[in-house]
Amino acid sequence: MRTEPKLRRLDRVFARLDREPERPAHIDVPRMSRHRVVLFSGTLAFYAAIVWAVVVSSWLVRLDWQVMFFRPYQQWPQIHAFLDYYVVLGQRGPTAVMVAAWLGWRSWRQHTLRPLLTLGTALLLLNITVGAAKYGMGRLGPHYATVIGSNEMWRGGDIFPSGHTANAVVTWGILAYLASTPRARRWLSALSAVTSLGVGLTTVYLGTHWLSDVLLGWAAGLLILLALPWFEPLIARAETAILAVRDRRRSRRAVPVPVPVPVDAPVPTLSPVAAAEGETAPAREPVGAARAPRAPVYLAPGPHTTRAERTPVTPVGSRRPPHSDRVRGTASARPMAGG
Numbered sequence: 001m002r003t004e005p006k007l008r009r010l011d012r013v014f015a016r017l018d019r020e021p022e023r024p025a026h027i028d029v030p031r032m033s034r035h036r037v038v039l040f041s042g043t044l045a046f047y048a049a050i051v052w053a054v055v056v057s058s059w060l061v062r063l064d065w066q067v068m069f070f071r072p073y074q075q076w077p078q079i080h081a082f083l084d085y086y087v088v089l090g091q092r093g094p095t096a097v098m099v100a101a102w103l104g105w106r107s108w109r110q111h112t113l114r115p116l117l118t119l120g121t122a123l124l125l126l127n128i129t130v131g132a133a134k135y136g137m138g139r140l141g142p143h144y145a146t147v148i149g150s151n152e153m154w155r156g157g158d159i160f161p162s163g164h165t166a167n168a169v170v171t172w173g174i175l176a177y178l179a180s181t182p183r184a185r186r187w188l189s190a191l192s193a194v195t196s197l198g199v200g201l202t203t204v205y206l207g208t209h210w211l212s213d214v215l216l217g218w219a220a221g222l223l224i225l226l227a228l229p230w231f232e233p234l235i236a237r238a239e240t241a242i243l244a245v246r247d248r249r250r251s252r253r254a255v256p257v258p259v260p261v262p263v264d265a266p267v268p269t270l271s272p273v274a275a276a277e278g279e280t281a282p283a284r285e286p287v288g289a290a291r292a293p294r295a296p297v298y299l300a301p302g303p304h305t306t307r308a309e310r311t312p313v314t315p316v317g318s319r320r321p322p323h324s325d326r327v328r329g330t331a332s333a334r335p336m337a338g339g
Contacts, residue, residue, distance in 0.1 A: 029114075030177065032229040040226040047219040054139070054160070054212050057151045064210040065149060068142045072205040083202045090164030090199035095171040096123060103178070113239045115178050121231050122170050125224045130166050133220070134158040142207050162209045162217030168196035169221025177225055196221065 030036075053060040073080055088094055096119075103115035139160035140152040153160075172195050176188035200214035209217075 028180065029232055030229045031232070036226055036229065040223065043219055043222050043226060047216065047223065050212060050216045050219065051137075054151050055153060057149070060212050061151045062149070064142075064212050067204060067211050068145070068207065071207065073207060076205075080206075083205055087164060087199060087202045087206065089172075089195055090168040090203070092123075092163070092167045092171075095167065099171050099174065102175070106178075113242060114235060117235045117238055118178060118228065119174055121235060122174050122224055122228060125227070125231075126166060126170050126221070129224065130161060130163055130217075130220050133161055133216075134163065139210075139213075141213075142210060159209055160213050160216060161220045162200060162203055162213040164203050164209075165196060165200035165214050165217030166221040166224075168192075168199040169218060170224050172196060173221065173225045177228060 050060070100116065100119060103119050106115045107113055135158055137160050138154045138156050138158070140146070140155045140157035141159040144157065145152050146155070169192070172192035173189070176185050176192050179185035179188050196218065200209075200217060203209040204211055204214055
């Protein structure tokens, strides 16, 4: 009984690395459903509530100062070295490169630019919204606070909301957003949530952000992920335009360049007499064909007759009567002079 061989784990990995013959038809593009609209509205309300609580210096600001005076980096110094590296998962440059490399491979494998375009759209929205909020509210961080108990708003800072936290939510959450199966989406959603939660708490541990900065950073990143389905038509149009430009360039490169044809030698023609006698024109040699070496003129084989001995040929025929005592092509016999 013949059975199929079981694929090893490495074989399955290499099978996944093979490029699909065409764009898969099962790519699920998320749409702005009613459930997503409700989540977006709730997150936006939470965002506005955090901003209002900080502006009016409510209990949230007092909690910020309590956590700041607690100084977590002094309470647990043994994990300081690890968290210095872990917080890199929230920096925009390294995370964008890592995620772009993965999504670039997916784009190549599935013959689509949607993963890369979606990542670019999310990062652009992140820079615009979070950057505008940072510089608009101008809050100072814990290390630069001037008045104890104040909200430190509009003093030229740029830490509200937390950029590390919002970037972690968007960069790692985009993997779950672009997942092709529900199971992968659930696992990647949980992984991105844990990663962004850890990055936000790490910034509080290191003393670079207030706790309210981290809460607002989570809300800002989640708003971008929830709003991405609104930009899917724009992403599809951009992909179509880019692929059309690529196809036009390929078509231009594929047009064969006309090769100049060398001028052929003149075709030999036959005289009327030769054509009447049934002779044929010599075959014309192909261009570039090797020609047989010609013998020198002084080595031409066969007897040679002088011009005076040749019989003139006319269309009517020869005008000279034949000579019985002369053989054409040989010299006439003459008596040898002298004894």
